[in-house]
Amino acid sequence: MGVKAWxxxxxxxxxxxxxxxxxxxxxxxxxxxxxxxxxxxxFVVYSNAFASLILFSISFIFxxxxxxxxxxxxxxxxxxxxxxxxxxMQNCVFTGVSYGSPTLGSAMSNLIPxxxxxxxxxxxxxxxxxxxxxxLIKILGTLVSISGALIVTLYKxxxxxxxxxxxxxxxxxxxxxxxxxxxxxxxxxxxxxxxxISVWNIFQAPILRRYPSEITIVSFxxxxxxxxxxxxxxxxxxxxxxWKLRPDFELIxxxxxxxxxxxxxxxxxxxxxxxxxxxFVAIFKPLGIGIAAIxxxxxLGDTLYIGSVIGAIxxxxxxxxxxxxxxxxxxxxxxQEVDGLPSTSDKAPLLxxxxxxxxxxx
Numbered sequence: 001m002g003v004k005a006w007x008x009x010x011x012x013x014x015x016x017x018x019x020x021x022x023x024x025x026x027x028x029x030x031x032x033x034x035x036x037x038x039x040x041x042x043f044v045v046y047s048n049a050f051a052s053l054i055l056f057s058i059s060f061i062f063x064x065x066x067x068x069x070x071x072x073x074x075x076x077x078x079x080x081x082x083x084x085x086x087x088x089m090q091n092c093v094f095t096g097v098s099y100g101s102p103t104l105g106s107a108m109s110n111l112i113p114x115x116x117x118x119x120x121x122x123x124x125x126x127x128x129x130x131x132x133x134x135x136l137i138k139i140l141g142t143l144v145s146i147s148g149a150l151i152v153t154l155y156k157x158x159x160x161x162x163x164x165x166x167x168x169x170x171x172x173x174x175x176x177x178x179x180x181x182x183x184x185x186x187x188x189x190x191x192x193x194x195x196x197i198s199v200w201n202i203f204q205a206p207i208l209r210r211y212p213s214e215i216t217i218v219s220f221x222x223x224x225x226x227x228x229x230x231x232x233x234x235x236x237x238x239x240x241x242x243w244k245l246r247p248d249f250e251l252i253x254x255x256x257x258x259x260x261x262x263x264x265x266x267x268x269x270x271x272x273x274x275x276x277x278x279x280f281v282a283i284f285k286p287l288g289i290g291i292a293a294i295x296x297x298x299x300l301g302d303t304l305y306i307g308s309v310i311g312a313i314x315x316x317x318x319x320x321x322x323x324x325x326x327x328x329x330x331x332x333x334x335x336q337e338v339d340g341l342p343s344t345s346d347k348a349p350l351l352x353x354x355x356x357x358x359x360x361x362x
Contacts, residue, residue: 012271012272012276015268015271015272016268016269016272016281016284017287018268019265019268019269019284020285020288020291021291022260022261022264022265023261023265023288024106024288024291024295025260025295026257026260027093027097027102027106027292028102028292028295028296028299028300029252029256029257030043030094030097030257031098031101031102031296032249032253032299033249033253034094034097034098035300036249036250038250039237039239040091040095040097040098041091041229041232041236041237042237042242042243043094043250043253043254043257044090044091044094044229044233045229045233046245046254046258047090047254047257047258047261048086048222048223048225048226048229048258048262049226049258050254050255050258050259050262051222051257051259051261051262052219052222052223052225052226054259054262054263055215055218055222055262055263056219058215059215059216059219062215067216068211068212068213068216070211070216074207074210074211077207078207078217078220078224081200081203081204082220082224082225082228083228084196084197084199084200084203085196085197085199085200085204085221086221086222086225086228086229087225087229087232088192088193089193089196089197089200090193090229091229091232092189092190092192092193092196093105093189093190095186095189096108096185096186096187096188096190097186099182099183099185099186099189100182100183100185100187100189100190101186101292101296101300101302102292102295102296102300102302103289103292103293103296103302103304103308104153104183104186104187104308105292106288106289106291106292106293107148107149107152107289107311107312107315108149108152108153108187108190108191108193108194108315109190109194109285109288110145110285110286110289110316110318110319111145111146111149111194111315112194112197112198112201113142113145113319113322113323113326114142114145114146114318115194115195115197115198116198116201116202117138118142118198119202125202134325134328135325137321137325138321138322138326140318140321141319141320141322142318142322143318144314144317144318144321145314145315145318145319145322147314147318148310148311148313148314148315148316148317148318149311149315150311151307151310151311152307152311152315153183153184153188153191153311154184154187155307155310155311156305156306156307157305157306157307157308158306159303159304159305159306160303160304160305160306160309204217214266214270215267218266269281285319286315286316286320289312289316
């Protein structure tokens with residue numbers, strides 16, 4: 001019985017480590033494919049098209065008798081959510097990868113809880129009580145995470161092992177300056193991607209409550225995302241040859257993105273959220289920084305910089321501060337729900353959330 005309980009506890013941990021490896025593997029493969037000439041806009045279109053085909057097939061086979069009825073209003077909301085969660089986010093991510101590195105992307109992804117907290121406060125979905133230590137820790141953690149992101153983006157610093165590297169010649173200074181500028185551009189695109197994911201997280205909750213078929217929702221997300229990304233690519237891509245699929249490394253990357261980035265990762269994370277909760281899933285995000293650094297150095301020949309390490313440590317510190325405060329608030333809310341005595345400070349965000357959910361559902 002003890003061994004069974006231990007295995008039951010270890011499976012979600014192993015699953016989330018696998019998800020982080022798959023996500024970092026996607027950014028590493030996409031970086032390698034783009035360095036070989038693959039267009040990032042076309043890549044996003046094909047990836048979402050393949051993923052939607054797989055998800056619709058799964059939905060049709062397993063959920064055709066259990067799927068709740070769809071309405072035109074719901075489809076419109078799916079379309080709008082895919083605009084933030086797929087079209088803007090993925091194009092920003094892969095543009096950031098083309099300018100920066102997988103390590104930079106993994107570090108900046110830890111800004112998502114901070115952005116989500118700020119948006120929740122702005123939309124009155126989060127109760128901000130300056131007399132509460134948990135609210136103050138959330139604010140401090142958010143500011144710390146943003147400070148770390150600025151360090152990662154604006155300061156590269158010397159490469160680790162710089163003592164083994166000769167001083168750059170004058171002729172190489174232009175190259176170093178261009179690399180630094182690309183790093184900043186990549187960081188800004190990753191920050192925009194994190195903000196779009198936060199918007200998606202905020203507004204998808206009422207839809208999930210009204211329409212609890214996750215696979216169906218994601219199927220339409222990816223379908224609408226593929227259509228929207230195709231419209232963007234038709235404007236941004238001038239070379240018609242970029243749309244040709246060749247049976248080489250580019251095709252492998254697209255299939256990997258569709259299967260593991262779009263289907264497997266979603267299913268595993270949904271299973272872990274149902275089993276352990278969203279905070280459990282979130283705490284594995286900083287693990288991606290180390291995985292990305294190792295894979296980038298091994299497979300891409302990336303250089304690890306002091307600024308990335310310092311900034312990543314600061315971001316992760318702020319990240320865990322926000323996560324700790326959210327965990328404590330969740331425990332407090334569960335205890336009050338058991339007692340049947342919700343506090344006054346907890347009523348306002350709950351009532352506001354219900355009002356916003358009603359508006360979003362109308």
